[in-house]
Amino acid sequence: MLALIRASHPGPTVVVTAAGCALAVGVGRGGGGAVLVGAAVLAGQLSIGWSNDWIDRTRDRAIGRADKPLTGGSVAPRTVAVAAFTALALCVPLSLASGVLAGVVHLAAVACGWLYNLRLKAGPASPLPFALAFGLLPAFVTLGLPGRPWPEWWALLAGALLGMGAHFANVLPDLPDDLALGVRGLPQRLGPTRARLGAALLLVAASVVIALAPEDRGPVAVVGLGAVALVLAVSLPLARRSLRQAAFAVTVAVAAIDVTMFVAQGGHLV
Known part of the structure; x- marks a missing residue:
């Protein structure tokens, strides 16, 4: 379990989730809204973190990354893959719980993270998924308000x-x-x-x-x-x-x- 947590990139996951919750409270989503935002963001971040280590496992082994659980064999690749896709599946209803438009926006942000892991991290456009994903986070928060306002x-x-x-x-x-x-x-x-x-x-x-x-x-x-x-x-x-x-x-x-x-x-x- 500890190895699986380490493979999720816990530092960025916690920071982004906490920031999403705090923004939700700040814009007036209330306690329930903050919980919904936090749950959706957490699921999305976990899926991105786990998919990153799973996709990069061969590359990490080639350079002997001792800090990566998949490199040291402390967790099986299949376990991390199942965790990544399970978190991604949970992210869909959790995101849509804030409304269809808000949910689609957040799922687009999560898709940017997966696209970075799968393709864009190795090219000159590597900052683009981060710009889009982080730029859409405030929109996900505000679009869950009555009237669905954009930030x-x-x-x-x-x-x-x-x-x-x-x-x-x-x-x-x-x-x-x-x-x-x-x-x-x-x-x-x-x-x-x-x-x-x-x-x-x-x-x-x-x-x-x-x-x-x-x-x-x-x-x-x-x-x-x-x-x-x-x-x-x-x-x-x-x-x-x-x-x-x-x-x-x-x-x-x-x-x-x-x-x-x-x-x-x-x-x-x-």
Whole structure:
């Protein structure tokens, strides 16, 4: 069971699910709506995480990825495959429970994750599924409200920027192994230094959109941008010694700030 949990990519799964629940509460979906959103997002994320490790199992074995349960034999490939398709099957009714349009939007986002795993991760369009999937998450949340409203444009843009920033940051630890195996997504093609800078820039751009685009900015804009500016200022001395460490620190800190601001702006999504 622990190996199966590890194969689901639990870190990103928990973060995305928690963000979806928090957005649902912020836009007024209530406790029941937040539970529905959380259950659908969790099922979708589990299916994407499990399918990723299952699809990549041969590649991971070739480079001896000891951190992958399927490589060490602690869980059978068939078990992970069954778990992935079961989670995907459950995701359908759980998504549609928020309404047909909301459900279709969320299923499209989940399809982007599967498309990345199956095809796009090895090509220059690798950020595209992340942009679409993360951009559609706020829409899934708001379309479950009475009247099925679409979110404001800035929420879609901010979600897309966050998704692409997460993609760049996520591949950095595996970049040398990916290159050795011929996986050449956009971050791999840019190389380690530019990929780190790309992750940081995308997340900072998301900060600006989340803080300044809503008409009723409130204190979130001041506090959020102030926090981002502080992170950048603190990282400058570190950048002179190690650009890699500075870019990593900025990426992690700004990503946390962005998610917090996004949730805080939930009442302005529609």
